[in-house]
Amino acid sequence: MSTPTVTPGQKQNNNSQTAEGQDLAQEFVQFAIESGVLRFGEFKTKAGRMSPYFFNAGLFDDGAKLGRLAQFYARGLLLEEKSRGLQFDMIFGPAYKGIPLAAAVAVELARLGRNVPFAYNRKEAKDHGEGGTLVGAPVKGRVLIIDDVISAGTATRESIAIIQAAGAVPHAVAIALDRQEKATENGQDVNYSAVQYVTNQLGLHVFAIARLTDLLQYLAGVHPTPPGAGEPMADDSLQTHYQRVLAYRQRYGID
Numbered sequence: 001m002s003t004p005t006v007t008p009g010q011k012q013n014n015n016s017q018t019a020e021g022q023d024l025a026q027e028f029v030q031f032a033i034e035s036g037v038l039r040f041g042e043f044k045t046k047a048g049r050m051s052p053y054f055f056n057a058g059l060f061d062d063g064a065k066l067g068r069l070a071q072f073y074a075r076g077l078l079l080e081e082k083s084r085g086l087q088f089d090m091i092f093g094p095a096y097k098g099i100p101l102a103a104a105v106a107v108e109l110a111r112l113g114r115n116v117p118f119a120y121n122r123k124e125a126k127d128h129g130e131g132g133t134l135v136g137a138p139v140k141g142r143v144l145i146i147d148d149v150i151s152a153g154t155a156t157r158e159s160i161a162i163i164q165a166a167g168a169v170p171h172a173v174a175i176a177l178d179r180q181e182k183a184t185e186n187g188q189d190v191n192y193s194a195v196q197y198v199t200n201q202l203g204l205h206v207f208a209i210a211r212l213t214d215l216l217q218y219l220a221g222v223h224p225t226p227p228g229a230g231e232p233m234a235d236d237s238l239q240t241h242y243q244r245v246l247a248y249r250q251r252y253g254i255d
Contacts, residue, residue, distance in 0.1 A: 018083050021076070025214035028072045028176070033238075035065055038177075038215070040241045046151055047184045049252060052244035053215070055177050057097065057148035069176070070104035072209050073146065074112055077105075077174060080207045088172055089141030091118040094159045098147045105146055105174075121162055139166035145173045145204075150194045152183065153202070160202065171205065173198060178208035181252040193254045212249055219245060 017025065032038035036059055043054035060069045080086040093102025099120045106118040117137030124133075145159045150173065160170040175195075182189045183197060192200070199206050219242035 018079070020079055021083070022214070024072065024076055024079065025210040026218055028210045029215050029218040031068060031072070032177075032210075033218075035059065037065075040237075040244075049248075052241065052248050055149065055179075057176055066100060066104050067108075070101075070108040073101070073105045073174060073176070074108035074114075076207060076209045077109070077144075078112060078114060084205075084207075086144075086172055086205055086207060087142055088116070088144035090116050090137060090139070090143055090168075092139065092143050092145050092159060092163060093118065093120040094145065094147060094155050094162075095121050095123050098145070098155075098159075101146045101148070121159075133162070134166065139163055139168045141168060142171035143168050144171065146175075147173065148176050149179065150175055150198055150206070153194050153197050156198050156202065156204070160204075170202075172207065173204050174207045176209050178206075178211040180212040180249070180254060182254050189252070191254070196254070212245075212253065216242065216245055216249065 029038065032055065037056055039054050039056070040052060041054070043051045045051050057069075060066050077086065077088075091102045091106055093099045102118045102120055106116060109116055119134055119136030119139050122133045122135060139162075143163045145156060145163075147155060150156060156173055163170040178193075178195050180193060180195070183192060183194045184190065195206050195208070198204050219238050221239070
């Protein structure tokens, strides 16, 4: 993984959560399962591994689901500001998946009293009208990149280059799920995750709504259902997935 030069943000992620953050993570895991976004079975990852679970954020595909997802991001970001000193002046959504996320989260943050501008990029430059590859508010100040996951850090590096070219500071990344597993380089496992690479090598503060450890806690039933999350899912099969997900984490996982 090549490392661009960045102005470092705060090098931390949410490895240790507050009680409120744990509740938020458990509520999100339940929502993702109920929405069919988080599924169990056998799925091949980009790294060629057979994973017992699959998180497909593209299935947050209607207004209600996207609105609820934005609530989780916004609540988590405000909590991260309060408890871990996250700082950002605007939101950037990398094309294409980050575009609706950036808009929806900006709307929800404004509803909660934190009004921030947002922008996104085009994959192809526009040669008429306003032109260029950036759309939305001027990209300036400390920028929060919002995406669904960090798989290899490629999209994050591309976003960093775009933000720096605009004269702004790439400061933080917000994602929905941290898989907490070893990254690969040249087809070989390495002793750090994609999130750790972004944190330690690219110097960005990384926030995830939930992590693999939160999923394991949910499957094991060791965390109470958060207030307002509804009744726990009455699905005994979730317990059967626990051992398979745990075995996967023991083989590929990293803290």
